[in-house]
Amino acid sequence: MDSVTPELLSEHACFGGVQRFYQYDSAAIGLPMRFSVYLPPAATGTGADPSTGKLPVLFYLAGLTCTEETFMIKAGAQRVAAELGVILVTPDTSPRGAGVPGETDSWDFGAGAGFYVDATEAPWSGHYRMYSHILELRELVLARLPADAARVGIFGHSMGGHGALMLALRNPTLFHSVSAFAPIAAPVRCPWGRKAFGGYLGADQAAWRAYDATELMANSTNAPFPKGILVDQGLADKFLAEQLYPEAFEEACRAVGQPLELRRHDGYDHGYYFIQTFVEDHLRFHHRQLG
Amino acid sequence: MDSVTPELLSEHACFGGVQRFYQYDSAAIGLPMRFSVYLPPAATGTGADPSTGKLPVLFYLAGLTCTEETFMIKAGAQRVAAELGVILVTPDTSPRGAGVPGETDSWDFGAGAGFYVDATEAPWSGHYRMYSHILELRELVLARLPADAARVGIFGHSMGGHGALMLALRNPTLFHSVSAFAPIAAPVRCPWGRKAFGGYLGADQAAWRAYDATELMANSTNAPFPKGILVDQGLADKFLAEQLYPEAFEEACRAVGQPLELRRHDGYDHGYYFIQTFVEDHLRFHHRQLG
Numbered sequence: 163m164d165s166v167t168p169e170l171l172s173e174h175a176c177f178g179g180v181q182r183f184y185q186y187d188s189a190a191i192g193l194p195m196r197f198s199v200y201l202p203p204a205a206t207g208t209g210a211d212p213s214t215g216k217l218p219v220l221f222y223l224a225g226l227t228c229t230e231e232t233f234m235i236k237a238g239a240q241r242v243a244a245e246l247g248v249i250l251v252t253p254d255t256s257p258r259g260a261g262v263p264g265e266t267d268s269w270d271f272g273a274g275a276g277f278y279v280d281a282t283e284a285p286w287s288g289h290y291r292m293y294s295h296i297l298e299l300r301e302l303v304l305a306r307l308p309a310d311a312a313r314v315g316i317f318g319h320s321m322g323g324h325g326a327l328m329l330a331l332r333n334p335t336l337f338h339s340v341s342a343f344a345p346i347a348a349p350v351r352c353p354w355g356r357k358a359f360g361g362y363l364g365a366d367q368a369a370w371r372a373y374d375a376t377e378l379m380a381n382s383t384n385a386p387f388p389k390g391i392l393v394d395q396g397l398a399d400k401f402l403a404e405q406l407y408p409e410a411f412e413e414a415c416r417a418v419g420q421p422l423e424l425r426r427h428d429g430y431d432h433g434y435y436f437i438q439t440f441v442e443d444h445l446r447f448h449h450r451q452l453g
Numbered sequence: 454m455d456s457v458t459p460e461l462l463s464e465h466a467c468f469g470g471v472q473r474f475y476q477y478d479s480a481a482i483g484l485p486m487r488f489s490v491y492l493p494p495a496a497t498g499t500g501a502d503p504s505t506g507k508l509p510v511l512f513y514l515a516g517l518t519c520t521e522e523t524f525m526i527k528a529g530a531q532r533v534a535a536e537l538g539v540i541l542v543t544p545d546t547s548p549r550g551a552g553v554p555g556e557t558d559s560w561d562f563g564a565g566a567g568f569y570v571d572a573t574e575a576p577w578s579g580h581y582r583m584y585s586h587i588l589e590l591r592e593l594v595l596a597r598l599p600a601d602a603a604r605v606g607i608f609g610h611s612m613g614g615h616g617a618l619m620l621a622l623r624n625p626t627l628f629h630s631v632s633a634f635a636p637i638a639a640p641v642r643c644p645w646g647r648k649a650f651g652g653y654l655g656a657d658q659a660a661w662r663a664y665d666a667t668e669l670m671a672n673s674t675n676a677p678f679p680k681g682i683l684v685d686q687g688l689a690d691k692f693l694a695e696q697l698y699p700e701a702f703e704e705a706c707r708a709v710g711q712p713l714e715l716r717r718h719d720g721y722d723h724g725y726y727f728i729q730t731f732v733e734d735h736l737r738f739h740h741r742q743l744g
Contacts, residue, residue, distance in 0.1 A: 175718070175720040175722065240729065245726075289689075398466065414633075420498070427466070429466040430466045434526060435466065435472050436467075439468050
């Protein structure tokens with residue numbers, strides 16, 4: 163990764179720091195991929211840790227139809243990141259321009275819906291390798307930005323909540339804290355997940371389970387995140403009953419002794435008005451855990 | 454206006470209050486018009502003024518290409534409005550579906566670019582009456598929501614900054630506080646304003662001056678807002694030199710003794726990363742002035 167220089171597409175001053183949009187040639191995807199970064203004032207000025215100059219970094223994975231811009235422009239997270247001195251990074255949600263027939267026909271499969279898996283089924287397997295892309299992007303960020311490899315958190319929303327929980331559970335030495343907003347917590351059980359995993363991974367459901375947070379948790383031998391996991395869920399979320407299954411993840415956590423704070427919020431739905439309400443809590447949660 | 458019942462299109466819990474989107478049949482426009490409202494917890498629960506039950510209300514006018522949703526989803530204002538107990542209202546930026554030939558051909562004229570004037574030139578004069586629409590919407594909000602007619606502020610961005618300054622200067626008994634982000638402060642002098650005013654108002658520039666904040670201020674006999682006006686302007690704003698003219702408005706304020714806090718911010722551009730950085734200051738400015 164060290165040989166890849168991301169191209170800076172744009173930057174915007176924001177809360178004393180800088181909001182940037184980058185593009186680079188992703189080896190994992192085999193296409194140019196965009197991502198966004200918020201660098202707090204501490205990353206650009208006088209506030210970085212004087213011993214290392216490096217700051218905690220949080221990766222945010224977005225949901226269906228979103229891009230690398232969605233969280234940065236809608237969630238209102240930069241104010242808190244500026245205060246805490248945390249770097250934010252958001253990837254895109256799928257390859258763009260892969261040229262797979264039908265990839266833009268559905269809003270819940272293909273473009274904008276990569277589900278953070280490495281596809282094994284043709285024709286998706288050529289470029290739809292978002293699992294590897296997130297790990298690659300983590301390395302790129304650690305190599306190119308003042309981000310501390312020992313303080314890396316991950317969080318996300320809906321499809322991206324699935325991605326964050328799953329990536330953290332598969333890589334607890336690479337991601338040191340994890341939280342989610344309204345995650346697809348048991349994708350092998352829900353229509354969105356079954357459509358995506360069937361399309362990207364094929365009919366063998368053993369392959370699906372390696373990307374399912376509830377299955378991964380249930381198969382843990384002890385609590386993978388002993389400091390706890392935070393999940394916020396709105397109770398007016400129209401996708402809750404059919405698609406999200408937080409109670410399944412909660413039960414899997416209980417069975418292995420994984421501390422989980424699953425907060426159920428009356429009246430809140432699935433969108434960014436919900437996320438902006440609770441995003442400060444998530445940033446403070448990660449900041450406390452990452453130290 | 455009392456006979457018009459706005460139709461609630463959607464609502465979303467947000468910071469303990471509720472974000473709503475409405476539509477109603479606008480007499481001023483002659484078409485259905487959408488607007489959005491944020492009601493803080495104080496408007497829905499126990500925090501309203503026990504003597505009247507009414508809260509201060511701020512109207513936000515958005516810029517070119519925006520809708521009634523833009524500010525609500527991008528500015529991060531609801532957190533502060535919830536804390537202060539202020540209602541937020543955002544109209545759309547033009548009629549929609551007026552059917553004027555060519556109305557969607559330009560991003561800076563026609564649909565999404567009503568410039569908050571009442572058009573007098575055919576064919577625009579049939580529906581493009583955004584000046585009257587804002588006054589009508591103010592009445593509707595005061596009649597239908599727990600908003601205090603004695604505590605009404607107005608602010609806006611770019612084209613909407615022009616609209617806010619102009620509407621407040623023409624109606625200082627209806628709007629009691631005013632501020633702006635990167636306003637088109639002297640539209641008769643800049644390409645955006647000259648194109649819009651020429652199209653909507655015709656060739657007679659006397660008509661233009663009645664909608665120009667700098668001209669209105671220069672022709673005041675004393676300070677119309679003695680408590681002061683707040684304007685934020687980014688110095689990396691690519692539209693600053695050609696389109697915005699804050700220095701002309703500043704000079705007009707100085708000439709009539711109008712207190713103006715014009716804050717020039719190094720590095721900030723024209724977008725919502727700039728607005729989200731300073732929106733808290735604007736809400737607190739209005740809240741202090743409205744008492």
